Amino acid sequence: MRVSFYTLGCKVNQYETQAIAAQFQKAGFELAGPEEKADVFVVNSCTVTATGDKKTRNRLARFRRENPDAVVVLTGCFPQAFPEKAKALPGIDVVTGAGNKNRLVELTLRAISEKSRIVEIAEHTPGEGFEEMQVQDFGEHTRAFVKIQDGCDHYCSYCIIPTARGRVRSKPLEAIRRELSVLAQNGYREVVLVGINLPCYGKDLGLRLIDAAECACSVEGIERVRLGSLEPELLTDEDMMRLAAQPKFCPQFHLSLQSGCDAILRQMNRHYTTEEYLEIVRFIRNHFENPSITTDIIVGFPGESEEHFLQSLAFVREVGFARVHCFPYSRREGTRAAALPGQLPARVKEERNRRLAAEAERCKAAFLKEQVGRTEEVLLERQRENGSFEGYTKNYTPVRIKGEGLATGQIVLCRLDCCSEEHCLGCAI
Structure with a gap:
C-alpha cells in the first residue's frame, strides 16, 4: 500500500511528519508524493490561523474527491484545538490530535481492517510526558530538524497553541544524543533543535535549553548546531555566554518580536518590553562573531493605531534585522484577542504589512552588504x-x-x- 503526506505549519510539524512516515515505511507502506495516488492520505494540520484550518479542509476534500476509496487521516493541532469541528468533517476515516502520533499506523490499520471510522483525540493533561519520536533520515535535505520540546505555558492573547499543544514537556538529553548520533552516522552535519516554545526546554526536567545545545554540540560528526524560534525574555546572559563558547553553534537568533510597540506587546500578553528586547540584541552582538537577528512581527493587532504601527516600524529600523517575517493579524477563534475591541479592517492590515515588508527588505539588503568581503x-x-x-x-x-x-x-x-x-x-x- 502507498501512503501520502501533506504537512502544514512549523518545523515541529515537519519533523513529526518525517517520523510518522518512517513508521509507515517500517510497517510495509510505500511513500508517495502529496500529488500522487495513494491508499492512505495523512494531513498533519496547523491551526495557528484560520487560514491554516481552511487549507486543511480544502486539502482533505480534494484528496477525497480524487481518491474515493482511500483511507484519509487527519492529525495535528487543528483536531486537538477544535475536536468537534474536526469530527464533523466528512470523509475522514481517522481523526487524532497533536498527541497519539506514535499510534497513527496502528489506528490506520484498524480503520482499514475494520472498515470503520476511528476518532481518538487524547486530551492534554498536567504532567503528561514527552511523546518521543526518532528520525533517522530527512530525504534530500542536508540539515536535520530534531524536536526536543513540546507545549507552551505562556498564553499570548492571540495564540491557540497552548490549547493545541498542552503544557511544556521536554525530550531527555540521552534521547537527544542518541538521535543525533544516528543522524551523524547517516551523513547529516548540521542540525536544528526545534520546539513549540524552545527556550522552555528542560523546565520539566530541571534542565535548560543550553544543556540541550551543549549536548548536541558534543555529538561526534555533527559540525553545526542551530536553534529554532526563541522567545527573547527566556534567554539569560549566562546561557548565551555558554552558547558563545561552543564552536559548533551557529550564531543565528530568531527572536520572536511580534510588535515593536510596548502598548501592543502588553495587549498581546508578551513578557518583555522593546528596551529589554534591544538589550538582548546588543548582548548577542557583543558576544557572538557576526550574528544575525531574524524575527516575526504581527501587523494590525486589535487596537493598533497608526502611531503604534510607526513605533513598530521605527523599532525594526533600529534593530536592523537580517530578515523579518511580517504578516497581518488573523483573528483566531478561542483566543482572548479575538474578543478585543479595535479589530482593524483587512485593507488597513494589508497596507501596513506592505509598508513593514518594504522596511524589512531594506534591512535585509543592508545586512547582505555587511557580509560582502567576509x-x-x-x-x-x-x-x-x-x-x-x-x-x-x-x-x-x-x-x-x-x-x-x-x-x-x-x-x-x-x-x-x-x-x-x-x-x-x-x-x-
Whole structure:
C-alpha cells in the first residue's frame, strides 16, 4: 500500500511528519508524493490561523474527491484545538490530535481492517510526558530538524497553541544524543533543535535549553548546531555566554518580536518590553562573531493605531534585522484577542504589512552588504541548473557559489564577493 503526506505549519510539524512516515515505511507502506495516488492520505494540520484550518479542509476534500476509496487521516493541532469541528468533517476515516502520533499506523490499520471510522483525540493533561519520536533520515535535505520540546505555558492573547499543544514537556538529553548520533552516522552535519516554545526546554526536567545545545554540540560528526524560534525574555546572559563558547553553534537568533510597540506587546500578553528586547540584541552582538537577528512581527493587532504601527516600524529600523517575517493579524477563534475591541479592517492590515515588508527588505539588503568581503563556511544545500550551488553560512546568510569539485552536503570555505537583493555571491577557496 502507498501512503501520502501533506504537512502544514512549523518545523515541529515537519519533523513529526518525517517520523510518522518512517513508521509507515517500517510497517510495509510505500511513500508517495502529496500529488500522487495513494491508499492512505495523512494531513498533519496547523491551526495557528484560520487560514491554516481552511487549507486543511480544502486539502482533505480534494484528496477525497480524487481518491474515493482511500483511507484519509487527519492529525495535528487543528483536531486537538477544535475536536468537534474536526469530527464533523466528512470523509475522514481517522481523526487524532497533536498527541497519539506514535499510534497513527496502528489506528490506520484498524480503520482499514475494520472498515470503520476511528476518532481518538487524547486530551492534554498536567504532567503528561514527552511523546518521543526518532528520525533517522530527512530525504534530500542536508540539515536535520530534531524536536526536543513540546507545549507552551505562556498564553499570548492571540495564540491557540497552548490549547493545541498542552503544557511544556521536554525530550531527555540521552534521547537527544542518541538521535543525533544516528543522524551523524547517516551523513547529516548540521542540525536544528526545534520546539513549540524552545527556550522552555528542560523546565520539566530541571534542565535548560543550553544543556540541550551543549549536548548536541558534543555529538561526534555533527559540525553545526542551530536553534529554532526563541522567545527573547527566556534567554539569560549566562546561557548565551555558554552558547558563545561552543564552536559548533551557529550564531543565528530568531527572536520572536511580534510588535515593536510596548502598548501592543502588553495587549498581546508578551513578557518583555522593546528596551529589554534591544538589550538582548546588543548582548548577542557583543558576544557572538557576526550574528544575525531574524524575527516575526504581527501587523494590525486589535487596537493598533497608526502611531503604534510607526513605533513598530521605527523599532525594526533600529534593530536592523537580517530578515523579518511580517504578516497581518488573523483573528483566531478561542483566543482572548479575538474578543478585543479595535479589530482593524483587512485593507488597513494589508497596507501596513506592505509598508513593514518594504522596511524589512531594506534591512535585509543592508545586512547582505555587511557580509560582502567576509570569508565564511557555507553548507551546500542544492545545485542549480547552471552548475552553481546554493547554501548558507553559519549565520544563515544565503549564498550562491561556484567552484570545482563541489557537492551537495559539503561545508566549504567561501569568499563573499558581492550581493544581490536575495543572497551573497561567492567563490570557494
